[in-house]
Amino acid sequence: MDLISFGDNGWGDELFIATLMTIAVAITAMLIGFLFALIFTPLKLSKNKFLNLIANSYTTVVRGVPELLVIYLFFFGGSSAIMYVAQIFGYYDYIEINAFITGATSIGIISGAYSTEVFRGAIQSIDKGQFEACHVLGLKKYIYFFKVIMPQMLRLAIPNLSNVWQITLKDTSLISVTGLVEIMRQSYIAAGSTRDPLFFYSFAALLYLMLTYLSMKLINRLEKNYSRGY
Amino acid sequence: MDLELIITSFPKLLGATLITLKLLSASLFFGLILGLFFAILRLNKNKLVSGFAYGYSYLFRGTPLLVQIFIIYFGLGQIEYLRSTFLWVILKEPYWCAIIAFSLNTGAYTSEILRSAFQTIKPGVIEAGRSLGLNKVFIFTKIQIPIAIKQSLPAYGNEIILMLKGTSLASTVTLMDITGVAKFIISTTFRPVEVFIIAGSIYLFITFLVHNLIKYLEKKYRYQ
Numbered sequence: 064m065d066l067i068s069f070g071d072n073g074w075g076d077e078l079f080i081a082t083l084m085t086i087a088v089a090i091t092a093m094l095i096g097f098l099f100a101l102i103f104t105p106l107k108l109s110k111n112k113f114l115n116l117i118a119n120s121y122t123t124v125v126r127g128v129p130e131l132l133v134i135y136l137f138f139f140g141g142s143s144a145i146m147y148v149a150q151i152f153g154y155y156d157y158i159e160i161n162a163f164i165t166g167a168t169s170i171g172i173i174s175g176a177y178s179t180e181v182f183r184g185a186i187q188s189i190d191k192g193q194f195e196a197c198h199v200l201g202l203k204k205y206i207y208f209f210k211v212i213m214p215q216m217l218r219l220a221i222p223n224l225s226n227v228w229q230i231t232l233k234d235t236s237l238i239s240v241t242g243l244v245e246i247m248r249q250s251y252i253a254a255g256s257t258r259d260p261l262f263f264y265s266f267a268a269l270l271y272l273m274l275t276y277l278s279m280k281l282i283n284r285l286e287k288n289y290s291r292g293y
Numbered sequence: 294m295d296l297e298l299i300i301t302s303f304p305k306l307l308g309a310t311l312i313t314l315k316l317l318s319a320s321l322f323f324g325l326i327l328g329l330f331f332a333i334l335r336l337n338k339n340k341l342v343s344g345f346a347y348g349y350s351y352l353f354r355g356t357p358l359l360v361q362i363f364i365i366y367f368g369l370g371q372i373e374y375l376r377s378t379f380l381w382v383i384l385k386e387p388y389w390c391a392i393i394a395f396s397l398n399t400g401a402y403t404s405e406i407l408r409s410a411f412q413t414i415k416p417g418v419i420e421a422g423r424s425l426g427l428n429k430v431f432i433f434t435k436i437q438i439p440i441a442i443k444q445s446l447p448a449y450g451n452e453i454i455l456m457l458k459g460t461s462l463a464s465t466v467t468l469m470d471i472t473g474v475a476k477f478i479i480s481t482t483f484r485p486v487e488v489f490i491i492a493g494s495i496y497l498f499i500t501f502l503v504h505n506l507i508k509y510l511e512k513k514y515r516y517q
Binding site for chain 2: 123124126127128129130131132135136138139140143233234235236237239240247250251254258259260261262264265267268271272275276
């Protein structure tokens with residue numbers, strides 16, 4: 064038990080901060096994913112074949128390639144890509160992006176591909192009459208989207224989005240390869256210096272279980288809120 | 294774009310594909326057995342038995358695969374007792390540790406897929422078998438399993454693809470699968486984009502094959 068005590072002798076405080084880091088990365092990645100979904104879902108639903116192709120290749124490639132490979136691409140390629148762009152604007156210094164941004168972006172792009180599929184499915188399963196009714200009533204475009212389509216879409220999307228959240232949360236463990244100190248990385252450090260990997264990795268598993276359990280509880284409450292009236 | 298690098302690293306990555314495919318097929322095979330076993334336990338009326346199966350699937354679906362591999366590869370070696378048994382022959386090899394972790398992980402997901410497939414079988418079908426005087430084993434193997442296979446094919450296809458992506462984690466325990474070789478080439482040449490394109494296309498190609506195989510099987514098992 065000494066191993067996870069708080070303070071100088073134990074790893075409790077380090078692991079606590081690492082858990083907060085995991086939560087922060089997961090939430091940032093999820094939000095970045097929503098941003099991508101917001102861009103690609105309309106492309107996917109559009110009637111233009113070319114725009115369809117762009118959105119479909121995004122979701123197919125990202126969902127078909129291992130997460131670790133995507134993370135390596137961003138980890139090794141991220142700063143050189145940004146430096147390349149910066150050089151065009153006449154900035155020649157070395158730029159290093161921090162591990163948090165690299166990690167959250169790469170996980171966010173993966174999570175975005177899954178979210179896009181969820182939103183597409185949810186919008187497609189809304190009754191056609193709803194769209195027609197908005198059209199007939201002459202509603203303004205943003206009212207039509209935010210007040211009519213969005214609430215119905217969210218009700219259908221939340222159960223699947225909760226799956227996406229679980230995937231995103233578990234994917235954050237892969238960022239440890241870039242050196243960002245989240246649960247996995249901290250356990251790796253602790254296991255290395257105490258020579259007690261069994262304990263620390265099991266403890267990490269417990270932390271992840273706790274996170275998935277708590278988020279399930281929260282999402283179930285959200286789901287109830289959005290399905291009132293049904 | 295460095296075309297030469299693409300040409301030279303393609304055969305290396307293709308060689309690594311063999312390890313990825315070996316890992317994938319071994320873990321799918323053991324995972325399917327585990328999945329079927331735990332799905333049957335899950336449907337047991339005894340609360341303790343079904344609770345055990347639920348605990349297994351909850352544990353392995355609620356934690357990242359990376360943690361599972363690390364516990365098995367780094368963690369189990371710490372137990373002195375294990376080192377003296379014959380199990381150590383298996384557990385000291387990263388290859389077998391990866392297969393054990395993948396099998397347990399995919400077994401948990403497969404048990405959920407199979408359980409829901411068994412639960413959607415209409416009770417009338419089983420009752421029909423019983424009223425024809427067929428025994429329990431016969432009903433299970435000749436009626437329930439074929440229907441369950443058909444029901445679970447789309448979900449199982451997704452699971453195969455998820456597992457294919459999961460095998461990339463074998464590279465974290467020193468195995469040189471596609472991702473392991475890709476990382477090695479990237480870190481020696483600092484050309485991530487080219488390597489990503491080749492390695493990614495190999496993975497996408499396997500995904501494409503799996504997708505079409507499942508589609509073909511779905512057609513084959515459709516009701517006439």
